[in-house]
Amino acid sequence: MSNGGTIQMRLRSTVAAFVAALSVAMTGVAVLGAPGPFVGSADAATAIRFGRIQYDSPGTDNRSNKSLNAEYVVVRNIGTTSVNLRGWTVRDAQRHVYTFGTFTLKHGTSVTLHTGRGTNTASHRYWGSGAYIWNNTGDTATLRSGSGATQDTCRWTKAGSGATNC
Incomplete structure (x- = not known):
């Protein structure tokens, strides 16, 4: 894979992680049904x-x-x-x-x-x-x-x- 492909993959991974974290922070529910403890305060x-x-x-x-x-x-x-x-x-x-x-x-x-x-x-x-x-x-x-x-x-x-x- 070229350097450009690696950067795109990292960007996609970063965006996906950000969306997942934002979803948990705002709703207390992990995206894609991934198990895990509630993150954040009430x-x-x-x-x-x-x-x-x-x-x-x-x-x-x-x-x-x-x-x-x-x-x-x-x-x-x-x-x-x-x-x-x-x-x-x-x-x-x-x-x-x-x-x-x-x-x-x-x-x-x-x-x-x-x-x-x-x-x-x-x-x-x-x-x-x-x-x-x-x-x-x-x-x-x-x-x-x-x-x-x-x-x-x-x-x-x-x-x-x-x-x-x-």
């Missing part, structure tokens, strides 16, 4: 994603707790296992940050994070803010794991219906 294999974001509270923005709580973010677990969200964060582009305390999001469920105050439950969490978090004219929501790895982002660039499905 962060890399989770399926925690944004759902709907209601960035413009319906009605007049009067900063009442009712109005603040009508601004919210839905976080979904689309995976097959429950995930402890302790230390996970939701943040906007201006670095307003909500940090989950001890909280497990069961597989196939969601939790709604409201901007205002309230009593936390299994399906509703409260930021505790006295001001609106999400910009109606455009913003970026970022979901990070406890280790700081970005798990999902959702962006809108103009005022629209007041909500977006991520």
Whole structure:
């Protein structure tokens, strides 16, 4: 085999190894059914994603707790296992940050994070803010794991219906 053929084979092998590693890192599943242990942390294999974001509270923005709580973010677990969200964060582009305390999001469920105050439950969490978090004219929501790895982002660039499905 010529030198050119050797380089092509190395390149193919490198690309194949990269694709396999990326697949494992993103899904926890090896490609081509190759056996092996799960590689990476729970962060890399989770399926925690944004759902709907209601960035413009319906009605007049009067900063009442009712109005603040009508601004919210839905976080979904689309995976097959429950995930402890302790230390996970939701943040906007201006670095307003909500940090989950001890909280497990069961597989196939969601939790709604409201901007205002309230009593936390299994399906509703409260930021505790006295001001609106999400910009109606455009913003970026970022979901990070406890280790700081970005798990999902959702962006809108103009005022629209007041909500977006991520």
